């Protein structure tokens with residue numbers, strides 16, 4: 001959707017030949033990833049962070065709201081998943097729902113306070129709330145394990161009644177995460193292309209206009225934030241399974257910045273898939289360049305600066321232009337105005 | 348009973364009183380012009396009618412119902428549509444999608460998170476109707492920001508028409524339009540006249556005097572003159588001020 005609406009019918013198809021190839025590649029990752037010197041766990045991480053970044057981009061890209069403390073919801077999901085299996089019931093489905101629910105509630109609570117804001121005020125408030133949750137995670141030692149983290153989280157079996165899959169092995173878990181990712185992507189895709197998603201995208205361009213057309217801007221802003229937090233929390237639950245633990249560091253301002261960088265570098269402002277591209281690049285760069293030099297973050301940081309300043313359409317924009325789906329100029333304009341709205345606050 | 352009624356509307360920003368006490372009553376189907384010098388508070392008055400500004404005193408009624416101080420989305424849903432002096436469109440959306448956002452049927456589906464917008468013919472058809480009314484039907488797929496200035500003005504009106512409003516408030520609809528554009532707009536208003544209740548702020552006196560049923564002049568925070576175009580041309584105040592220079 002996020003690209004011009006001339007192509008809205010073509011752009012609103014999730015299943016395209018390119019996509020089928022990409023899904024096929026994803027489905028075969030465990031078969032070849034070790035041969036290129038990497039490992040299935042990286043695939044798991046990429047998928048989980050991709051889902052998180054896609055959820056984050058509901059707020060940043062679709063709604064045009066700068067949330068710089070989103071790690072909080074990812075982290076809350078991780079803790080909720082662990083606490084659910086320890087204290088409530090060790091059932092995968094229930095604990096994943098608990099992860100989404102806890103993060104969604106936290107997001108809804110924050111949304112109550114910030115949804116009348118935009119631009120830099122909004123950004124500051126999201127940072128402040130993010131820091132509050134992060135501090136709570138560190139200080140509530142008895143609940144969260146403090147800085148040591150909440151350890152011994154189990155990868156609960158995926159129980160389908162008749163069959164049950166053990167997920168302790170990384171390859172099995174990869175396929176489980178891939179399935180969750182596919183479901184998440186389909187849901188987010190629908191959301192973004194639904195009337196609701198359209199209203200949120202309209203509101204990004206002009207809150208004033210949207211309000212005078214009869215849309216309750218506050219409600220849309222608050223609900224998209226809570227939804228985004230819930231899906232981030234769901235991804236956080238998966239992350240707790242992946243790491244077999246939940247740590248406070250994903251909730252830090254520092255790591256909340258990662259998801260912003262990933263999303264912007266990938267091109268989340270102009271493309272649904274932008275965040276996924278960004279996550280892929282970030283995490284492979286971390287492992288590949290990171291193996292060669294400690295300064296990989298420096299390079300990624302420079303890339304980030306270059307994108308913000310000169311290529312706001314991100315990598316997804318460049319790809320889309322190269323495939324001649326859209327003109328580079330139009331995408332760059334879009335990216336630039338989206339970037340401006342994020343900081344300036346818009347109309 | 349008036350379709351739209353404002354009584355004793357008083358607005359101050361800080362200690363600056365912008366509207367002292369404005370009264371206005373617009374009958375159903377009437378085209379009511381509003382004029383006044385720059386900074387007189389005309390836009391502010393529209394902002395009160397449409398919920399952007401809450402008056403510190405006074406009442407606004409729509410079809411007899413008190414809507415004073417309701418938020419913009421509530422008032423819009425009750426049937427007051429507006430255009431803006433400084434154009435406000437969804438720039439990234441196509442003209443058709445801009446109009447679609449105005450449809451009450453679309454608004455009613457606003458919390459639908461499941462169905463695809465793109466597949467819905469009904470919305471597209473209704474939107475095309477509103478576009479046709481302002482002569483933009485061929486440009487339905489063009490992004491709003493890529494339209495010419497005149498077409499953007501027309502699109503603003505199409506969006507407002509799509510809302511199927513009970514009252515349409517236009518803030519300087521001719522501003523920036525060439526004479527062709529003004530004529531197109533005049534023809535459109537002439538077609539809508541009688542079917543829709545319209546309040547229009549306008550500096551183009553020729554436009555206003557030829558179309559309006561009645562005109563109110565806002566100055567010094569109140570309505571200083573009101574009447575049919577013919578009556579206003581006789582009005583001393585209007586004659587003396589440069590507003591009436593063409594009369």
Ligand SMILES: Nc1ncnc2c1ncn2[C@@H]1O[C@H](COP(=O)(O)OP(=O)(O)OP(=O)(O)O)[C@@H](O)[C@H]1O
Nearest residue numbers: 360361365383384385386387388389390391392432
């Ligand atoms: N939100 C606001 N805060 C403070 N002052 C305001 C605000 N809105 C309008 N004003 C002031 O109120 C006065 C009236 O402004 P308004 O825009 O209503 O005038 P207008 O009659 O529409 O003028 P114009 O013909 O130039 O459009 C101006 O002096 C303006 O500066």
Ligand SMILES: [Mg+2]
Nearest residue numbers: 389390391432
């Ligand atoms: Mg004005």
